[in-house]
Amino acid sequence: MFKNHPKGLLVLALTNMGERFGYYTMLAILALYMQAKFGFSSGTTSMIYGTFLALVYFLPIFGGIVADKWLGYGKTILFGVLGMFGGYLLLAVPSGPDVAGMSMMFAALFLISAGTGLFKGNLQALVGKLYDDPRYQSNRDIAFSIFYMFINIGAFFAPSMANTINKAVLEKQNYVYDAAIPKNFVRLNDKVVDEQKFMTELIQSHSDFDSESAEEQQAIIKKAKEKQGVMFAKDKEEVMFNLKAAGIYQLTHANVIPTAEGLTTDEYTLLESRAKDEQAAKEAVIAKINAFDTSNLPGGSVDNPDAFAESFSAEYVHDSLSTSYSLSFAVACFSLIISVLVFLIFKKSWKSVDVVAGKKNEDAGEANANVPQLSKQEVRDRMIALFLVFFVVIFFWMAFHQNGLCMTFFARDYTISNITPVQNMMFSLLSLIPVIVILYGVYAMVLGLFGGKKNPKVGAILILLGIAGLAGTYFMDVKGATELVKITPQIFQQFNPFFIIVLTPVVVAIFAALNRKGKEPSAPRKIGYGMLIAAIGFVVLLVASIGLPAPSTLKGTSDVLVSPNWLIGTYFTLTIAELFLSPMGLSFVSKVAPPQYSGLMQGGWLAATAIGNLLVGVMGTFWDKLPLVAFWGVLIACCVLSFIFIFSIMKKLEKVAA
Known part of the structure; x- marks a missing residue:
């Protein structure tokens, strides 16, 4: 999978994976933490949570300016890690449910958002710089697909880590979690x-x-x-x-x-x-x-x-739950330490492309020769193209991130939650991890992953290990069990990173094969196709919603419940859309952004994500005002109109990306 890619790709991907694992561990419990510790109302929690997310995605604009104009990418990333570490550490320190405790929390959230602003966009810009080298330019899109997969490996394990710590702390005190x-x-x-x-x-x-x-x-x-x-x-x-x-x-x-x-x-x-x-x-x-x-x-x-x-x-909330949440935040500190060690120990793999426009970099070697000199008109055309793409992806994130809001409401109110032990294997990490191992064994044998095409033993070993893992899970947790298992609404969110992990090698292989034949679609076309596939994903939910009562008529859960497979199918389709759109967008920004604005434009991509996240809440206000079919229909319409719009300007976008 890393063949024909610079060594720095794996280093930067692992750096990002560790940071994202800590971030998503924190994010999985942040709202619960605020409500359990301080007793915040739903409205107050939503305002704090939404403001924090907006800062996380807006501040990379300023982080990009700092890197582009003054510090360079490497130093800015390190300052970002320092800020995030301080924030997670403040959250991990036990404190009371008083003004001092709240002050520590707000200071922590500011440090995390500011640190992320310095870290996230600039790490992505550094990946793009690796592919300015003519030897690797043709593999840019595939590189960002791999980079994106590592983000989701961290995201896949994060919620389960938070839940495991939470459960362990409470069990030690003879408690179990009761929402x-x-x-x-x-x-x-x-x-x-x-x-x-x-x-x-x-x-x-x-x-x-x-x-x-x-x-x-x-x-x-x-x-x-x-x-x-x-x-x-x-x-x-x-x-x-x-x-x-x-x-x-x-x-x-x-x-x-x-x-x-x-x-x-x-x-x-x-x-x-x-x-x-x-x-x-x-x-x-x-x-x-x-x-x-x-x-x-x-x-x-x-x-x-x-x-x-x-x-x-x-007594229960402030002592037991707060302790379990604090330990989960401490995990984020630990994962950041691992990330920064990988980043610094293998510094040579990326140092040569850490170039500040207009400044000399003695370590850059020939990398400076690869920086293109653009006219003012070329810079203008590229910036316009980037902002047009930013506009389109706002609507993708507005629809996609309903997974944490209205799709979770659908899981809670309209989806069967009591399932058989066999069905529960679809939701358990103990089952999903062996499935990943089996599929990667198949990829090793069929796609040449891990050199498996030349040495089928690698694939065979992985497949056998995966089968053994599934068998062990079955005999430990399923065989002989007769009682139904209750699943929680939020557990569905693990399917998105799971599908990204298992689908990325397939998508990379398809795009690589098309690239060899000279038929690979451009990054803007992939983004357009991603919008259309996202619309299809919500069509799945629309079909599932036919005949269900409107949210405004419910006093509890619906009398008519649908199979969990509808939501799983939606997550599968939306994940394919995400693989077409998000890593391709990162690739497009890294390729088209003028050299002097590389970090800033990666920040602009994240700012578009931030606006989309804000619109998630706006769209969510219509949840209990519209029938389900109409609600999903609005999201479908937004995705289809975005698909039409981006193809109407495709020539302009492909011209600057040529």
Whole structure:
């Protein structure tokens, strides 16, 4: 796979893989961390999360300027690693759920976004510089496909690493993760905000409130509270009971079983049914719930559910969950250390192309001779072409990154979540990794990966190892298991990096074969095809959504649920689209960007991604306002119109890329 490529490609790909592993480990738990530790409302969490992502993708513009004009790519990348390391370290340091803790978090997020701004675009620019050498120019597109695959190797393992650490910490303290505590704690905060807003608006609706007598003002407030109580009491009661039930579940694992005192008949029945759903974990609740002294509870007694929930949430969330999240952030620190060591130890592989325009670089050797001299008109034409491509890809990322938002909503509300142990093998890393090994064994034998065409033993060994891994997983986790397995909505997101890892060698082989025949499509054409394939991906979801109720009509999950295979099929199609578009876009930018603006234009590509990410949220506001078919139809239309637009300007784009 690395044949006919400079050695620096593997070094830079490994550097990026380590950094992305840490970044996606952090990103997998960031929203959960903010809500669990600080009790932020959904709105507050979304604003912080969205602002952070926007900075991560906008700041590479400034990082590119720093590298292009002053420091060069290598030094700027190192400063970026230092900033990110400081940010992850701040998140990893235990802190309280107070102002000091929040200040540390905001400082950490700023350092991570600023460090990423210095690192990400410039590493991509450095990869492009390697392929300014005439010996490697024809392999530029393939190089960025390989580089992109390594990004996704890091992304593939990251969510599972965060989950593994989270589970291990809680199990050590006799707990298991229960989303009800942070989720309902946040819901309670949302209700408090809603109540305050409702009271304020209700009182303000009396335009003469301030001029009323004290007695009249009290009467208005009393009526407002009565109306408020009717509107919010039931919802708060449900939230508090969920917290209380979650607390009892956790205490069961800690061998602290509360009595049923304070539970109504309905609450006890509901709790009993929940306990039966998780027999192994909750049988003790049924057997002992009437026999334990509540004086041992952290909140005293469940007679006061508000006090119980508040005290238990504080102890469980702030101590146990926060510790597990902090350790996950520490993993990001460790992965950055590995990345920077690879980057520096093999410095010779990329140092020759670390050229600052207009400055002498004694280590550059003949690399300076490969830097083209462009006229002002050529620079202008190239910049216009790049901005046109940036405009197109905004709509791809707006659609594609629904995977973390509306596609996750679809997984939660419309997709079957209880599956058989055999079906669960599709979702388990213990099964997916052997599948990757088997496929790479096939690629070694068929495509010549790892020299397998000349030595089929390499492929055969990989295939046998993969089969052994699958067999081991089956006998350990599947054989004899009869109970259904519950999958979480977010688990579907691992399919995108999984498909990138298994499909990249195939895509690279196809493009290489076409290149040898002189028939490989240009990078702009690949981007256009990627937009069309993305539209097809959402057609899959549109077909799956026919006959399903609109999100606005749901009180919980839909009564009609569809197979998980629909979402998996969508991820498969969108991944093919991504392989046509994203690495090809990076390649196009590196080839077309004027030398003096290489880092800046890689930052521009990431800024277009940032705008697309912002539009993800804008599109998400229509989730509960449109029927499902109409919602997916809007995304399909955006992708198709972008496909039409880019082909309408194809001659201009291919001219500057020639």
